[in-house]
Amino acid sequence: MDELKETDGKHLFQNYSRQEICFSHGKGEALYGLDGREYIDLVAGIAVNSLGHAHPAMTAAVCDQSSRLVHVSNLYLIKEQAELAETLARIAPGDLERSLFVNSGAEANEAAMKLAVRRSGRCKVVTVEGSFHGRTCAALKATGQTKYQEGFEALMSDFAVHVPLNDVDALNEAVDKDTAALLLEPILGEGGVRPCSEEFLRAARDICDDRGALLIVDEVQTGMGRTGEWFGFQHYGVQPDVVTMAKGLGGGFPIGCMMSSDDLSKALPPGTHGTTFGGGPLACAAASAVVRTIEEDGLVARAASLGAEAMKSLQQLEGEYLKEVRGKGLMIGLDMPGHAKALQARALEEGFLVNVCADSVVRLVPPLIVSQSSLQKFTDIVKGYLDEI
Template identity: 45%
Template sequence: MSALFQNYARRPVHIVKGQGTIVTDATGKDYLDFISGIAVVSLGHAHPAIVEAIQKQSEKLWHVSNLFESPEQEQLAATLVKDTPFAHAFFCNSGAEANEAAIKLARKHTQKNVIITFEQSFHGRTFGAMSATGQDKVKQGFGPLLETFRTIPYNDKKQLEAAIDDDVAAIMLEAIQGEGGVHQLDPDFAQAITDICQAKGILLIVDEVQTGIGRTGTRYAFEQANLTPDIMTLAKGLGGGFPIGAMLGSSELFTSFGPGTHGTTFGGNPLAVAVAKTVTDIVFQEAFLQEVKEKSDYLMQKLQVALPKEQFTIRGSGLLLGIECPGDVVPLIQQAEKAGLLLVQAGGNVIRLLPPLTVTYEEMDQAIDILSSVLLAEQPVNA
């Protein structure tokens, strides 16, 4: 019997090393990694710049506590908030922690309790983040959750307007619902949210845990939508594989998070910050982001040619794409894995593509060949 809790439906593959987009299991078999640790390994496995950053920082300082000043945190915060609606950052260890901080800040600043969230959203598995999540499967078995979240359909203006009252502190959303099925924010709905927040003094929280740090072809996904967030959360790709999360907030919120209001032991530790600074130095270059957009266009066009639109719907942005299939995708993902391509689902019938941002065109071609072979074998086109 395993000494581990069996809270993960683990696949029978033991990955032992990785380089770029390629990972190798314990038997020596290579795979194209189009999961990237679920949008985490943004610069691929064992990127030389990240390896060097960890090595250098590990010889200087690992941990000293947030009781002391950190010029490195200041530098990273300045990079993240530059040319955005935000002015300040709080560093933590994960996306769920970042979302917990966002929820606390919104409630404390407004002195209101209700936060509107959306069906099929995913914000984490801690109690606050789980309560915010719009998926029942995440909540089952844990008893009463926080009652101050109102979860409504995504992209539904009428339901949004009906949910607004004087008790609402914030609206919390993902610009693209990654876990929930790669659903994108409708422009008209984004405008409605913006109008309501401005008219009612409601804060807007954008969860960019999966979409942030270049994943959609811009620094942050909200930059492609008509949204002006007051609070944004980050994690996953920010550390390129090393655990770090962040919550960014506007200048108006500064005094609501004073000394003693929130904290973390490990958040923003020197190792994590050194890695995140390295990641942002690379990803935030305009040429790099432009290349992500070009790769996205290439991958999208190739998939649209390879897969019949009568059977498959392809959507998403940047290198966060989803393929909606006619039925359950688990068998398809298993077949792709056997053929050397690692994939992850999003909802019951969507295959999510999350390659490293450094994926090559040749690797995308290889992945498309495997995908089309698997999907068309399972869903043959009528002659």
């Protein structure tokens, strides 16, 4: 471990504050440290490893595809890409029938904003304070947290306006005839697992319709079954114009995607947008295996029921130190100002990995295959910690 720390310190950009743990392998919901210790993974690469680690279906798909064809340019037809797009069109509600594949969440959001601007000729995008949409320049500007933007102002144009979450009046004022799109996470992830209210998301749809702006829903973190529906917006009965996804789609294999209707997709004709690696055969084969397994094993409904049960048990512990437990399905935030890091450390001692976001929120985004008993054990750890303090 000392040698690894030294090499990391010497040769890597020090742009992450890493915990001093290194894993040799994983299996199901567990990761194993170099020291052989087992950790129950309630982070899942931050909502990425939908099927946990070393899932046989994903392993088989990656091995099989990589033995035949890893990469081919988007200059050619790609069978695996078309198949994945067909599956996503079946899963996604309404007229979300076309996909454009990219490599990450930020890239999917960049594509969505480019589509909105090119289609309308308008220059403004409205998003929410506290939101997170990625680190590339337009996605960074759209992100409603100045801490991520500091020092990069020169690279960002002034196209984004941010409104407080769930403030319908502010939204109504911000979205105007210059607005190309409203970009929203149904539940703010990095922003502290804070859900949009039903009133807010419904008003967002009406306001966009009224002003001719697109409603883009960022499902990068909430998508692919995590919240107990395929997409977070489905809890609200609202149909977006454009949806972006990434993280859980590839189950750990990098892939991102933007979906829209056939009509909207025409705003990006040949030559207007593209990527060398986006939608490559290997990424698409991996994602198809992930989506197929989620469907076949009923993991979306499982996320809903398991998540609701865990949320109920955790909510019983709400009080002076655990202010609020919120979220949907297997995306749960424990708001505990001044105690989030300490609980994370306690969980680690007990062999559980959790993540802290927005300073005070312990975030649980486990694999969709997480066991009920692990969620129960984690709840017991929280209870033990609260009893002690």
